[in-house]
Amino acid sequence: MRATTIHAPHDIRVEEVPDAAIRRPEDAVVRVLRACICGSDLWAYRGEAARQPGQRIGHEFLGVVEQTGADVAGLKVGDLVVAPFTWSDGVCEYCVEGLTTSCVHGGIWGAVGHDGGQGEAVRVPHADATLVKLPADAVSDDRLLTALLTLSDVMGTGHHAALGAGVRPGATVAVVGDGAVGLCGVLAAKRLGAERIIALGRHQARTDIARKFGATDVVAERGEAAVAAVRELTRGQGAHAVIEAVGTGQSMRTAIGITRPGGAVGYVGVPHGSATGLDLGVMFDANITLRGGVAPVRSYIPDLMPDILDGTIDPSPVFDLSVDLDGVPRGYGAMDDRSALKVLVTF
Amino acid sequence: MRATTIHAPHDIRVEEVPDAAIRRPEDAVVRVLRACICGSDLWAYRGEAARQPGQRIGHEFLGVVEQTGADVAGLKVGDLVVAPFTWSDGVCEYCVEGLTTSCVHGGIWGAVGHDGGQGEAVRVPHADATLVKLPADAVSDDRLLTALLTLSDVMGTGHHAALGAGVRPGATVAVVGDGAVGLCGVLAAKRLGAERIIALGRHQARTDIARKFGATDVVAERGEAAVAAVRELTRGQGAHAVIEAVGTGQSMRTAIGITRPGGAVGYVGVPHGSATGLDLGVMFDANITLRGGVAPVRSYIPDLMPDILDGTIDPSPVFDLSVDLDGVPRGYGAMDDRSALKVLVTF
Numbered sequence: 001m002r003a004t005t006i007h008a009p010h011d012i013r014v015e016e017v018p019d020a021a022i023r024r025p026e027d028a029v030v031r032v033l034r035a036c037i038c039g040s041d042l043w044a045y046r047g048e049a050a051r052q053p054g055q056r057i058g059h060e061f062l063g064v065v066e067q068t069g070a071d072v073a074g075l076k077v078g079d080l081v082v083a084p085f086t087w088s089d090g091v092c093e094y095c096v097e098g099l100t101t102s103c104v105h106g107g108i109w110g111a112v113g114h115d116g117g118q119g120e121a122v123r124v125p126h127a128d129a130t131l132v133k134l135p136a137d138a139v140s141d142d143r144l145l146t147a148l149l150t151l152s153d154v155m156g157t158g159h160h161a162a163l164g165a166g167v168r169p170g171a172t173v174a175v176v177g178d179g180a181v182g183l184c185g186v187l188a189a190k191r192l193g194a195e196r197i198i199a200l201g202r203h204q205a206r207t208d209i210a211r212k213f214g215a216t217d218v219v220a221e222r223g224e225a226a227v228a229a230v231r232e233l234t235r236g237q238g239a240h241a242v243i244e245a246v247g248t249g250q251s252m253r254t255a256i257g258i259t260r261p262g263g264a265v266g267y268v269g270v271p272h273g274s275a276t277g278l279d280l281g282v283m284f285d286a287n288i289t290l291r292g293g294v295a296p297v298r299s300y301i302p303d304l305m306p307d308i309l310d311g312t313i314d315p316s317p318v319f320d321l322s323v324d325l326d327g328v329p330r331g332y333g334a335m336d337d338r339s340a341l342k343v344l345v346t347f
Numbered sequence: 348m349r350a351t352t353i354h355a356p357h358d359i360r361v362e363e364v365p366d367a368a369i370r371r372p373e374d375a376v377v378r379v380l381r382a383c384i385c386g387s388d389l390w391a392y393r394g395e396a397a398r399q400p401g402q403r404i405g406h407e408f409l410g411v412v413e414q415t416g417a418d419v420a421g422l423k424v425g426d427l428v429v430a431p432f433t434w435s436d437g438v439c440e441y442c443v444e445g446l447t448t449s450c451v452h453g454g455i456w457g458a459v460g461h462d463g464g465q466g467e468a469v470r471v472p473h474a475d476a477t478l479v480k481l482p483a484d485a486v487s488d489d490r491l492l493t494a495l496l497t498l499s500d501v502m503g504t505g506h507h508a509a510l511g512a513g514v515r516p517g518a519t520v521a522v523v524g525d526g527a528v529g530l531c532g533v534l535a536a537k538r539l540g541a542e543r544i545i546a547l548g549r550h551q552a553r554t555d556i557a558r559k560f561g562a563t564d565v566v567a568e569r570g571e572a573a574v575a576a577v578r579e580l581t582r583g584q585g586a587h588a589v590i591e592a593v594g595t596g597q598s599m600r601t602a603i604g605i606t607r608p609g610g611a612v613g614y615v616g617v618p619h620g621s622a623t624g625l626d627l628g629v630m631f632d633a634n635i636t637l638r639g640g641v642a643p644v645r646s647y648i649p650d651l652m653p654d655i656l657d658g659t660i661d662p663s664p665v666f667d668l669s670v671d672l673d674g675v676p677r678g679y680g681a682m683d684d685r686s687a688l689k690v691l692v693t694f
Contacts, residue, residue, distance in 0.1 A: 093584075094608060094609065097609060099608055099609040099634060101632075101634065102608035102609065102633060102634070164636075237440075261441060261446055261449035262441065262444060262446040262449065264638075267631075270631065271627040271628050271631050274627055275622075275625055275626075275627040278622055278625060278627070279622075280618040280621055280622040280625070281618050283637075283640060284614075284617065284618050284639070284640040284641060285448075285640065285641055286449060286640065287446060287448065287449070287639070287640035287641065287643070288640070289511075289636065289637065289638040290630075290636065290637040290638075291611075291636040291637075291638065292631070292634070293630060293631040293632065293633065293634035293635070294631060294632055294634065296634075
């Protein structure tokens with residue numbers, strides 16, 4: 001089969017690899033219909049996260065079950081399924097608590113020795129616990145299928161950030177980061193009943209999506225000026241709930257700076273210097289909570305999927321470029337130079 | 348009147364100062380019966396927190412109302428009262444939410460221009476909202492009066508740490524810091540229903556108090572060895588709820604290292620390097636929450652006081668040295684060289 005591999009920074013290839021195949025009785029093989037490129041893939045693309053030459057890449061996909069191992073009971077060949085970005089066994093203590101990302105038998109697509117999502121097919125360990133069935137008729141609805149793909153990462157991650165930030169009905173929320181996760185954070189905050197949502201961003205195409213997703217205010221300033229602007233919008237107090245969806249020192253500094261005393265920062269940006277933006281003196285004096293991390297999106301799919309199916313939320317606008325498998329390297333380039341927000345890969 | 352002043356690092360004096368007096372109609376003057384020295388006072392004593400020469404010091408006291416301003420309605424001369432370590436107006440948005448430490452008219456005893464707790468009397472701004480009445484007959488019960496003094500800071504701060512750490516019935520809790528706040532954290536965790544409480548400490552007099560307060564295990568190791576020991580006690584997982592009651596990089600590093608995935612660190616140690624102990628990569632991967640800060644103890648007094656009055660909890664053993672006002676400088680020395688755990692000042 002063909003799949004995306006990364007050989008060095010900026011060296012993304014699509015090449016022939018061994019076919020995805022059942023190795024253990026709990027495995028399934030999924031033929032990929034939709035995949036995408038994640039902002040976090042760019043850390044590897046830019047050489048800021050180490051990869052072995054030739055390692056697979058991509059951790060977001062949905063598709064059709066093509067084979068099942070002998071112990072797979074809840075899935076059958078032909079089922080339309082979405083995969084969260086990590087697999088999990090569903091029975092360990094952490095899985096039972098919903099923290100599937102800490103599963104003792106878990107892992108992430110594209111890890112060494114495993115298929116990545118940006119390929120024709122994927123071997124899925126612990127398939128029963130990992131994959132979630134989608135309604136079969138979604139396959140014929142292009143827009144819906146694209147929206148459901150966000151359950152694999154960005155929509156669940158935005159939701160995790162909103163929960164971490166403590167979004168409640170009536171809350172004032174601010175979102176640092178105008179990437180796909182930040183935008184899904186806006187959508188998640190709106191869904192959770194936020195009254196006011198301040199999106200920080202300066203690219204109009206993105207802030208337009210933020211407004212479509214529920215942002216009531218847009219702040220184009222950055223750094224100290226952004227902090228001042230958000231404070232002015234919030235009677236000097238800051239936002240109850242702040243979503244940090246970037247992961248740099250600057251973004252975290254801004255997030256802390258715009259949080260109201262007693263509020264929380266929900267952070268889902270993979271840390272790349274963000275610790276340097278944590279002013280613990282400020283956080284201490286104002287009782288600002290820091291809560292977040294890698295999102296256990298598997299646990300959120302049952303909550304979020306019905307709202308996508310019935311149209312309550314539609315995250316599909318986060319995709320603004322579509323490529324086929326051969327176009328994946330071009331997709332990385334477009335996300336790297338920010339000419340694309342998020343790239344959809346169709347098969 | 349006479350009060351404690353700080354002139355330079357290690358230069359604590361007891362000297363004549365202007366009498367505490369009503370300045371605004373919401374003020375009261377409290378004649379101090381009991382005060383104490385806080386671990387956080389040592390930051391000033393050691394020159395690690397700046398003070399103006401001659402500034403008052405001390406922020407924990409209880410006593411008797413001696414004068415009331417014209418607008419004070421809920422207190423009368425002769426009332427026995429305890430003061431939280433910050434005053435607050437009781438009516439601003441933050442106070443209404445219980446975050447009295449962020450009161451827009453708040454402040455802390457010993458701030459420039461204000462009386463400190465380690466003196467004969469204190470002018471109390473916003474007296475109605477700040478002071479909490481104690482039963483009059485407590486004045487004749489020496490042990491009870493000492494226990495009630497902990498409502499001014501350490502017991503409430505330990506409780507804040509336990510809440511921040513997310514202590515719940517059945518939880519496994521670990522406490523980093525064997526000072527008075529850490530020990531009150533043990534007591535607070537026990538009160539909130541923790542099943543297992545691991546106290547980290549190597550001074551037997553202190554760990555004996557920890558056991559008396561409810562600790563089920565004591566870990567004497569430090570640093571990496573402490574992390575390994577706590578992990579061994581918790582099937583490799585770490586504790587659900589970890590109290591950080593020191594404020595250094597080392598203590599925070601240990602706290603993060605012993606937190607179970609999905610758990611939380613409740614931090615109340617005034618940050619003195621503790622940000623350097625935050626490994627955001629570890630926290631991100633394991634979804635570890637950081638929650639805490641300066642404790643709004645005023646809000647906790649109504650909850651905690653009844654449990655002290657009826658004997659459910661007795662924090663008084665955190666005091667192991669008693670001095671009179673003239674003995675305060677000696678008390679600082681004893682806490683600085685760790686020969687005393689916490690020093691009571693009687694008048």
